[in-house]
Amino acid sequence: xxxxxxxxxxxxxxxxEEKRRSILLWGAAGSGKSGxxxxxxxxxxxxxxxxxxxxxxxxxxxxxxxxxxxxxxxxLRDVKETAIRRPERAFTAPVKRYAGRTITAVADVTVLDPxxxxxxxxxxxxxxxxxxxxxxxxGILWVIEAPATGVVSPAHRFAVLRQVIAMLDAxxxxxxxxxxxxxxxxxxxxxxxxxQRLIDAPEIALRGLLGDAAFGWLLAAxxxxxxxxxxxxxxxxNVARPVxxxxxxxxxxxxxxxxxxxxxxxxxxxxxxxxxARMRRRAPVAAAIAAGAAIVGFAGVAAARLLTQNTxxxxxxxxxxxxxxxxxxxxxxxxxxxxxxxMPPLSVATAAAALEHGDAIGALHQLGSLRLSDSSSQRFVVxxxxxAAALRxxxxxxxxxxxxxxALQTIVATTSVAIARAHPGTPMxxxxxxxxxxxxxxxxxxxxxxxxxxxxxxxxxxGNAAEQDQARRLRAALVGDSVQxx
Amino acid sequence: xxxxxxxxxxxxxPPGSGKSLYLTSLVMWLTREPNERPFAVLPASDSAARWxxxxxxxxxxxxxxxxxxxxPTEPLFRIYSITDTATAAAPRxxxxxxxxxSEAAAxxxxxxxxxxxxxxxxxxxAASMAASAEARDACVSWFTxxxxxxxxxxxxxxxxxxxxxxxxxxxxDEAPDxxxxxxxxxxxxxxxxxxxxxxxxxxxxxxxxxxxxxxAPRRRDGVEVVVGTPEPRGVLAPIRWILDEASAEVAA
Numbered sequence: 044x045x046x047x048x049x050x051x052x053x054x055x056x057x058x059x060e061e062k063r064r065s066i067l068l069w070g071a072a073g074s075g076k077s078g079x080x081x082x083x084x085x086x087x088x089x090x091x092x093x094x095x096x097x098x099x100x101x102x103x104x105x106x107x108x109x110x111x112x113x114x115x116x117x118x119l120r121d122v123k124e125t126a127i128r129r130p131e132r133a134f135t136a137p138v139k140r141y142a143g144r145t146i147t148a149v150a151d152v153t154v155l156d157p158x159x160x161x162x163x164x165x166x167x168x169x170x171x172x173x174x175x176x177x178x179x180x181x182g183i184l185w186v187i188e189a190p191a192t193g194v195v196s197p198a199h200r201f202a203v204l205r206q207v208i209a210m211l212d213a214x215x216x217x218x219x220x221x222x223x224x225x226x227x228x229x230x231x232x233x234x235x236x237x238x239q240r241l242i243d244a245p246e247i248a249l250r251g252l253l254g255d256a257a258f259g260w261l262l263a264a265x266x267x268x269x270x271x272x273x274x275x276x277x278x279x280x281n282v283a284r285p286v287x288x289x290x291x292x293x294x295x296x297x298x299x300x301x302x303x304x305x306x307x308x309x310x311x312x313x314x315x316x317x318x319x320a321r322m323r324r325r326a327p328v329a330a331a332i333a334a335g336a337a338i339v340g341f342a343g344v345a346a347a348r349l350l351t352q353n354t355x356x357x358x359x360x361x362x363x364x365x366x367x368x369x370x371x372x373x374x375x376x377x378x379x380x381x382x383x384x385x386m387p388p389l390s391v392a393t394a395a396a397a398l399e400h401g402d403a404i405g406a407l408h409q410l411g412s413l414r415l416s417d418s419s420s421q422r423f424v425v426x427x428x429x430x431a432a433a434l435r436x437x438x439x440x441x442x443x444x445x446x447x448x449x450a451l452q453t454i455v456a457t458t459s460v461a462i463a464r465a466h467p468g469t470p471m472x473x474x475x476x477x478x479x480x481x482x483x484x485x486x487x488x489x490x491x492x493x494x495x496x497x498x499x500x501x502x503x504x505x506g507n508a509a510e511q512d513q514a515r516r517l518r519a520a521l522v523g524d525s526v527q528x529x
Numbered sequence: 530x531x532x533x534x535x536x537x538x539x540x541x542x543p544p545g546s547g548k549s550l551y552l553t554s555l556v557m558w559l560t561r562e563p564n565e566r567p568f569a570v571l572p573a574s575d576s577a578a579r580w581x582x583x584x585x586x587x588x589x590x591x592x593x594x595x596x597x598x599x600x601p602t603e604p605l606f607r608i609y610s611i612t613d614t615a616t617a618a619a620p621r622x623x624x625x626x627x628x629x630x631s632e633a634a635a636x637x638x639x640x641x642x643x644x645x646x647x648x649x650x651x652x653x654x655a656a657s658m659a660a661s662a663e664a665r666d667a668c669v670s671w672f673t674x675x676x677x678x679x680x681x682x683x684x685x686x687x688x689x690x691x692x693x694x695x696x697x698x699x700x701x702d703e704a705p706d707x708x709x710x711x712x713x714x715x716x717x718x719x720x721x722x723x724x725x726x727x728x729x730x731x732x733x734x735x736x737x738x739x740x741x742x743x744x745a746p747r748r749r750d751g752v753e754v755v756v757g758t759p760e761p762r763g764v765l766a767p768i769r770w771i772l773d774e775a776s777a778e779v780a781a
Contacts, residue, residue, distance in 0.1 A: 259569030266620030
């Protein structure tokens, strides 16, 4: 995990908890692993600049001794031979990144094989156990000593191959998906020009050292491979001034940061795609009913059609004859029509006013609670208001990012009551059925399939041109969508 | 390991056809070919790696070829497509297929393995066949018999084997005019029944010239030595061809 911390002058401040990352440090005996640990230890005495250091506050004594002796060996190189006290077993220690006195990142470093013994026989059981840690590591730092001769021997290349195979096999992978650095170490021992070449173009240099085939193994096994030239000691005598260490560990941090950003982006895209998919399903339905709602208009249009019929009677689709008291003609207007004189003006008026003010669902609630005789003339006005409010409400709800199923259910319930009392074959059925079908299809309310199809059929049969067109669109949306109908 | 079924290529050949040397060239000696998609081949097990490593030992003049010892049971190799371009988002390698050699120790490829393969590489030792009529007859007999064993499409009219078959003439470095020779005609020079059998059985085949070492070995103190560094020629061509054919079939 990388835990980002900021520690100001006034003391520890809030810690931003993030996933703590781990780096596996691997290499054969003499490859330079101790140099990396010693360099991290040496960097700990600095108080300025950007650097990574090893935190030994909670380390076991043998680990502390290892780091101290490794650091001393770096400083006394070429002056005095210093024995490095390597622990027998693998260990993990935190490394912290500093900018001045501020900790900017923390990770764990696991040294799998401090003595480099497992690399000699990477297929052994103990090596497999150790290398299986590659499965859970967030990064691998593989240290290879840069050969003085300028080419890696066939035996050494084969050893690299065996270690690659062992790592993949132990971790049960065909490729390591985490960032991997191959660090060519001890480059300070090379001629100046060679050292600079390894610093400037480490991958080209490594490919030249290993050959195309062996470099191909590394690329194959480590798709996120980076090569670096590293000197833990540096080029200044009697001090340890590593070159390449900070940049190397910074690259891991950058890669992890990029992973997290990519994961966040993917999650956001997935959420957006899901929302878009839902919107796309609703959009045709919303569009289908939008014009229908406009054509039906505000309350009174359907009522006006009925009320302007010349005959006070009509026949139902079942053949019965129904007489109906004639009502006053209602003008086409944008305002809801006022019903006959016997209508309780307050309830219908408030519902009409609510609809006019954009509260279609509120209007439906009010209209649904009205207690009127089915044979009263007011019923037709109310039903036309219901149709208009239902269509308007369905359009508004289905166009919103988060459509309310409850509101859509209200539409279905209110229109169902109106449809049930409407005489078969009356034009009123067209807008009511259209509104109910739109709510069912657009809201995916699991309405009975037969009912939805019948609604669309009535709209096609009885509706005007615009209503028929909207019904066709709804039918197309029903066929093309994955809406589950009972 | 991913549980998805991977594409497999069967590597098949009679004894002495050069299978282990071909694999060694793929794993140990591969060099980049200009303007060609690069690949890397990794043994899937330590035993397979040690088997190939034992095929040659360093020699003062280059690489000494050692007679292959017994192959591991069910050796497996993985073919990766690799790229030199390092970008932030794209991985630099991708496992594209498995290479399954048929070894005498492991037995012939099972019908299941053949049925699941996306291609077959059949090796024929050109130099051995040219040098000995007996060897030629044995290899041709093996070749025609093997073609008849390849899985056929049910109900398909001949040629009924839809599997891409890459016929590789190995040891081509022994022939001085190898570069100029046409691979198909070279195969036919060992007997017309080879091409007849190919055309009769296989709907999709191609003939390749390969050299695992790049140059003919020299005899040095009783040991075959490849002077200098082995430089394989044409060893990836059959693999590229099979992968292209397999991709074309999927796309179709």
